Amino acid sequence: MTNPMRDNQITTDPSKPAQRMRAGSMSTKVLPWVIAGAALLVLPFVFTNNSAITIMNQMAITIIFALAYNMLLGQGGMLSFGHAVYAGVGGFACMHVMSNTEFFAMLPLPALPIFGGLFGMGLAMIIGSFSTRSAGTVFAMISLGVGELIAACSVIIVAFFGGEEGVSGNRTYAMPFFGNEFLQQIDVYYLIAFWLMVSALLMYLFSRTPIGRMANAVRDNPERAEFLGYSSRWVRYYSFIFSGFFAGIAGGLFAINYEIVTEENLNTASSGVILLVTFLGGVGFFFGPIIGAIAFTLLQTVLSLQTELWAFYAGALFLATVMFFPGGLAGLLMMHVPAIKLGNASKLVVPYITTLIPAFIGIMGVSALVEMTFHVRHSSVGDEEMTVFWTTFNSHDLLPWAVAIGVTVVAFGIMRKMLPSLRAAWADANTSKGGAA
Amino acid sequence: MDLVLVNLIDGLVTGLLLFMLSAGLTLIFSMMGVLNFAHASFYMLGAYFAYQISLALGFWMGLIFAPLIVGVIGAGVERYGLRRVHQYGHVPELIFTFGLALLIEELVQFIWGRNQMPYQIPDILNFTAFAISGNSIPAYKVFMIFISIAIFIGLLYVLTKTRVGMIIQAALSYPRTVEALGHNVPLIFMGVFGVGTALAGVAGVIAGPVLGTFPGMAFVLGSIVFVTIVIGGLGSLWGALVASLLIGWITTFAKSYNIRMENILNSVGISTPENLSDSAFRDIWAMTSPQIADILPYILMVLILIFRPYGLFGNREA
Numbered sequence: 001m002t003n004p005m006r007d008n009q010i011t012t013d014p015s016k017p018a019q020r021m022r023a024g025s026m027s028t029k030v031l032p033w034v035i036a037g038a039a040l041l042v043l044p045f046v047f048t049n050n051s052a053i054t055i056m057n058q059m060a061i062t063i064i065f066a067l068a069y070n071m072l073l074g075q076g077g078m079l080s081f082g083h084a085v086y087a088g089v090g091g092f093a094c095m096h097v098m099s100n101t102e103f104f105a106m107l108p109l110p111a112l113p114i115f116g117g118l119f120g121m122g123l124a125m126i127i128g129s130f131s132t133r134s135a136g137t138v139f140a141m142i143s144l145g146v147g148e149l150i151a152a153c154s155v156i157i158v159a160f161f162g163g164e165e166g167v168s169g170n171r172t173y174a175m176p177f178f179g180n181e182f183l184q185q186i187d188v189y190y191l192i193a194f195w196l197m198v199s200a201l202l203m204y205l206f207s208r209t210p211i212g213r214m215a216n217a218v219r220d221n222p223e224r225a226e227f228l229g230y231s232s233r234w235v236r237y238y239s240f241i242f243s244g245f246f247a248g249i250a251g252g253l254f255a256i257n258y259e260i261v262t263e264e265n266l267n268t269a270s271s272g273v274i275l276l277v278t279f280l281g282g283v284g285f286f287f288g289p290i291i292g293a294i295a296f297t298l299l300q301t302v303l304s305l306q307t308e309l310w311a312f313y314a315g316a317l318f319l320a321t322v323m324f325f326p327g328g329l330a331g332l333l334m335m336h337v338p339a340i341k342l343g344n345a346s347k348l349v350v351p352y353i354t355t356l357i358p359a360f361i362g363i364m365g366v367s368a369l370v371e372m373t374f375h376v377r378h379s380s381v382g383d384e385e386m387t388v389f390w391t392t393f394n395s396h397d398l399l400p401w402a403v404a405i406g407v408t409v410v411a412f413g414i415m416r417k418m419l420p421s422l423r424a425a426w427a428d429a430n431t432s433k434g435g436a437a
Numbered sequence: 438m439d440l441v442l443v444n445l446i447d448g449l450v451t452g453l454l455l456f457m458l459s460a461g462l463t464l465i466f467s468m469m470g471v472l473n474f475a476h477a478s479f480y481m482l483g484a485y486f487a488y489q490i491s492l493a494l495g496f497w498m499g500l501i502f503a504p505l506i507v508g509v510i511g512a513g514v515e516r517y518g519l520r521r522v523h524q525y526g527h528v529p530e531l532i533f534t535f536g537l538a539l540l541i542e543e544l545v546q547f548i549w550g551r552n553q554m555p556y557q558i559p560d561i562l563n564f565t566a567f568a569i570s571g572n573s574i575p576a577y578k579v580f581m582i583f584i585s586i587a588i589f590i591g592l593l594y595v596l597t598k599t600r601v602g603m604i605i606q607a608a609l610s611y612p613r614t615v616e617a618l619g620h621n622v623p624l625i626f627m628g629v630f631g632v633g634t635a636l637a638g639v640a641g642v643i644a645g646p647v648l649g650t651f652p653g654m655a656f657v658l659g660s661i662v663f664v665t666i667v668i669g670g671l672g673s674l675w676g677a678l679v680a681s682l683l684i685g686w687i688t689t690f691a692k693s694y695n696i697r698m699e700n701i702l703n704s705v706g707i708s709t710p711e712n713l714s715d716s717a718f719r720d721i722w723a724m725t726s727p728q729i730a731d732i733l734p735y736i737l738m739v740l741i742l743i744f745r746p747y748g749l750f751g752n753r754e755a
Contacts, residue, residue: 079528081535130743137472140531141667142742145735148660152732157720268660272539279532312547315540322533323518326525370547378550 033201040193044186053185059297060189060196061253066278066289067203068246073275074283075207076239077219078132079140081271082147083247088266089123089150090116090248092161094255098169109174109182110191113252120248121241128240133233135222144268151267166262169255182256192253199246204286206242215239276318282328291329309374313367344429351418351425358414364389365408372404439570444689450578452685453585457640458658459665459677460592461633467609467672468629469519471527474534477659478541479634483507483641484650485545488556496559504638511634515627538655546652553651581643588639589678596674605629609672664738670748679749684734691730698724 044053065087072078094116098104131142154161161167171188172181182188206212214235217225222232255261264270273296281292296314303310325332339345368388375386375395386395393400462476486506487499494502514537522533558577566576596602608615608625616622641654648654665684669676699709699722709722741748 073528077528079531130739134746136527137531137671138742138746141472141663142739144660145664145738145742149732149735149739152729152735156724156728159720272535275532275535276539309543309547312540312543315536315543319518319533319536319540322529322536323521326522326529374547377548 033197036200037197040197044189050185053189055297055301057185057189057192057257059294060192061250061257062274062277062293062297063290064196064199064253065247065250065274066281066293067200067286068243068250069274069278070283070286070289071203071206071215071239071243071246073278074285074288075212075219076135076215076236076243078135078236078240079143079275081140081144081275082150082268083143083243083274084268084270085147085150085266086120086124086244086247087251087254088154088261088270090120090251091255091261091265092167092251093119093248094252095167095169095261096160098171098173098255099167101173104173104175106175108177109171109256110177110194112171112174112256113195113249116250116252116255117245117248120251121245124241124244124247128237128244132236132240135219135236147266147268147271151263154263154266161263164263166260166264168260171256171259188257192257195249195253199249200290203242203246207286211235211238276314280318280321280328282330282332284327285330285334288328288330291333295329307371309370312370339426339429342430342432344431347425347429351422355415355418355422358411358418362408362411362415365404365411368404369401369408372401439572440693442569443572443574444693445686446574446578446582448686448689449682450581450685451689452682453582453589454640454644455658455662455665455685456678456681457585457588458637458662459669459681460589460674461636462662463666463669463672463674463677464629465633466666468626469523469530471519471530471534472663472666472671473633474531474659475514475537475541476534476634476637477655477662478538479507479511479637480641480644480658481545481652481655482510482541483638484556484645484654485549485554485641486638487642487645488554488650491556500639500642503642504635507638507641508631508635511637512627512631514634515630519630520623538659542652542655549652551652553649554645556645556650558646577647581647584639584643588636592636593674661734664734666748667738668734668741668748670750673748673750676748676750684737687733687737688730691726691733694726696726698722 043056047053047056068087069080069083072080072083090113094112097107097112097115127142127146131139131146155163172183174182180187182191207215214225214230215238217228218230218232218235225232225235251261251265254265277292277296278289279292280296281290282288299314299317300310303313307313321328327334336345336348339348371388372386372395379386379395384394384396385392458476458480462473465471465473465476483503487496487503490499490502518533518537519530522530558575562575562577562580564576565573566579567574594602596606604615604620605625608620608622612622615625645654648657661684665680666677668683669678669680702722703709
C-alpha cells in the first residue's frame with residue numbers, strides 16, 4: 001500500500017552533507033528576493049536613528065562577507081581560517097584608490113567596491129593556485145598559514161598596509177553620484193544595500209550554475225566527481241576565486257562605511273568571527289549566513305552594551321551550535337518544513353512553549369550566576385552592589401545566590417520533565433495521517 | 438662562536454618547549470585524524486592552574502597537579518565533546534576545537550582577568566647555572582631542557598617498549614582490529630587525548646614563568662604548534678621533534694643576527710634602487726631578519742605544504 005502523502009515529504013537531514021543543499025535549492029522563486037529588496041528599502045524608515053543605521057550597515061557588510069565565506073565552507077566544503085585576508089586586502093585596495101585623488105574624483109563612489117573585489121579576487125587567484133589542490137585539513141592549514149603571514153606582513157609592509165594605524169581616507173572626494181556625495185549615513189546605507197542585493201543575487205545564481213552545483217558534488221565526493229570528468233581542483237579553484245571576489249566587495253564596503261582599514265580587518269580573529277557567524281547561521285542553506293550575520297550583529301551590539309562577558313556567551317553559543325545543532329539556525333528553521341507541509345505545525349506550539357520558556361529561564365539563571373561570579377571576582381574591593389536583570393543587590397549576600405541557583409535548577413528540572421512530551425509531539429507532527437512515515 | 442653556542446641553547450629551549458606541545462598534538466592527530474585547535478589552550482590552562490596551585494602549595498606541587506587536572510579536563514572534552522561531534526565529520530570537529538579554543542580563552546579571562554599573572558620561577562632554580570663569555574644561562578633553562586628531554590624519552594619508551602604503547606600504536610593504525618581483539622578503543626582514544634593535553638599542561642607549567650602567564654599565551658604559541666606538526670609530518674613523533682628544534686633554532690638565530698634584506702638582494706645581483714624612499718618596494722628592501730623571525734615558520738609551512746604535503750617525516754598526506 002503506497003502512501004500518497006509520502007511523496008510530498010521532504011526528507012532533508014541537514015546533518016548529512018549529501019542532503020544539505022537540496023532543501024535550499026527548492027526555493028527558486030523571485031518572491032523572497034522582492035521581499036528582501038523591499039525590506040531593505042523600507043528598513044531605514046522604520047529604524048530612523050543613526051545608531052540603528054550604523055548597525056544595519058555593519059550587518060549588511062557582514063552578510064556579504066558571510067555569504068562569500070559560505071561559498072567555501074557550505075557549498076565547497078573548504079574550511080578556511082584566513083578568509084578575512086581577502087576582505088581586508090580588498091578594503092586596503094579601496095583605501096588606496098580613495099587616496100589617489102585625481103582618479104578617485106572621476107569615479108562614482110558606488111563603483112569603488114569593484115576594485116576591492118578585483119583585488120580580493122587577484123589575491124585569491126594567487127593563493128588558490130596552490131591551496132585548493134586539496135580540501136580538508138591541508139586547505140585549512142594553508143589558509144591559516146597564509147592568513148597569519150599576511151596579517152604579520154601588514155606591520156612590516158607599511159607602504160600598503162599602513163602599519164599599526166592602518167590607512168584612512170575620505171569617501172566624499174569621489175565624483176558626485178547624481179549629485180549625492182555620501183555625507184550622510186543613510187546615503188551609505190543605500191549604497192551598501194544595493195551592493196548587498198547585487199552580490200547576494202550573484203552568489204545565489206552562482207550556486208545554481210553548473211560550476212556551483214559541481215562545487216557541491218566535489219564537496220561531497222571528490223573522487224566520484226573526478227570520474228565524471230570534472231577536475232575537483234579546478235572546481236574548488238573557481239569557488240575560491242569567486243569567494244575572494246565577494247569577500248573583497250565586503251572589504252570595499254567596509255572601507256566606504258568606516259573610512260579606515262587596519263590590520264584588524266585581516267587578522268586571524270576576524271577570520272574566526274566570520275567562521276562563527278557562518279556556522280551559527282547554518283552552512284547547509286544559502287540563507288543560513290544571512291540569518292547568522294543578522295543574529296550575530298544583534299547579539300554583539302545588544303549584549304556588549306549589557307555585559308562585558310559577551311564574547312564568552314558568544315563562544316558558548318558557538319560551541320553549543322557545533323555540538324547540538326550542526327545545521328545552525330537555518331537548519332533549525334528548515335527542520336520544521338516537513339511538519340508545516342503536513343499541516344501539523346500547530347501541534348508543536350504548546351509543547352514548544354512549555355519546554356522553551358523553562359529552558360530560557362534556566363539559561364537566564366545560569367547567566368545570572370556567571371555575572372555574579374564575575375562580579376565577586378573582579379569588582380573593586382568594597383563595591384558589592386550589582387545589577388542583573390534590573391535587580392540591584394549585594395553580590396556577597398547569600399540570598400541572591402540561593403535565588404539564582406534555585407531558579408536555575410527548578411527551570412531546568414521543568415524543562416527535563418517537558419522534553420518527552422515535546423519529543424512525542426515532534427514525532428506526531430512529522431507523521432502523516434495515513435500512517436507511520 | 439660563543440654567541441652561536443648561546444643561541445643554540447636558547448633555540449633548544451624553545452624547540453623542546455614546542456616539542457612538548459607538538460608531541461601531544463601529533464599523537465592526537467594520528468589517533469583521531471583531527472587537528473586539535475584547542476591544544477595550546479590546554480597549555481595555557483596548565484600555566485594558570487600551576488600559578489593558582491603555586492600560590493598555596495608552591496611550584497613543585499603545581500608541576501605535579503596542574504598537568505593532572507589539565508589531562509582530566511582534556512579527557513572530559515574528548516569523552517563529552519569530540520566524541521559527539523565526531524559523527525558529523527572532520528570539518529565540524531575542527532570547528533569544534535576552534536570554538537573550544539575561543540571559549541577557553543574567554544574562560545581564563547573570566548576567572549583570572551586580562552592582566553599577566555605574577556607566576557614566578559621558584560627560588561631554588563633562580564640562579565645562573567653557567568656563563569658563556571659573559572652571557573649567563575639561567576638554571577631554569579637547564580631545568581626546562583632536562584624536563585623536556587626526560588618527557589621525550591619517557592614517551593618514546595612507553596610507546597615503543599611497553600604493552601600499553603603497543604596497543605596504542607596498533608589502535609592508531611587498525612582501530613577495528615584492536616577492538617575485535619577485545620581492547621576498549623574509545624577508552625584508549627580518551628586516554629591518549631588526556632595524556633596529550635596533560636603534556637601540553639606540563640609545557641604550560643614550565644613555560645608560564647618564562648614566557649608570561651596571560652590570556653593571549655595560547656594564541657601566541659598555538660598556531661606555531663600547528664606549523665610545527667605540519668612541517669614535521671602529521672602523526673610523526675620524530676618529525677615533530679625535528680620540526681620543533683628546527684623552528685626553535687631558525688627563529689632564535691633570525692632574531693639575534695641582524696640580516697638585512699638589502700644585503701641579500703645585493704648579493705644576488707639586484708642593486709638598491711637610487712631613490713629608495715619613493716619606491717613602492719621600500720619596505721621589502723628595509724626588511725630585517727628579526728622583523729620577520731616570527732613569520733618564518735609560516736613561510737616554511739606554506740612551502741612545505743606546496744612541495745611536500747606530507748611533511749618532512751610524514752608518511753601520509755595531511
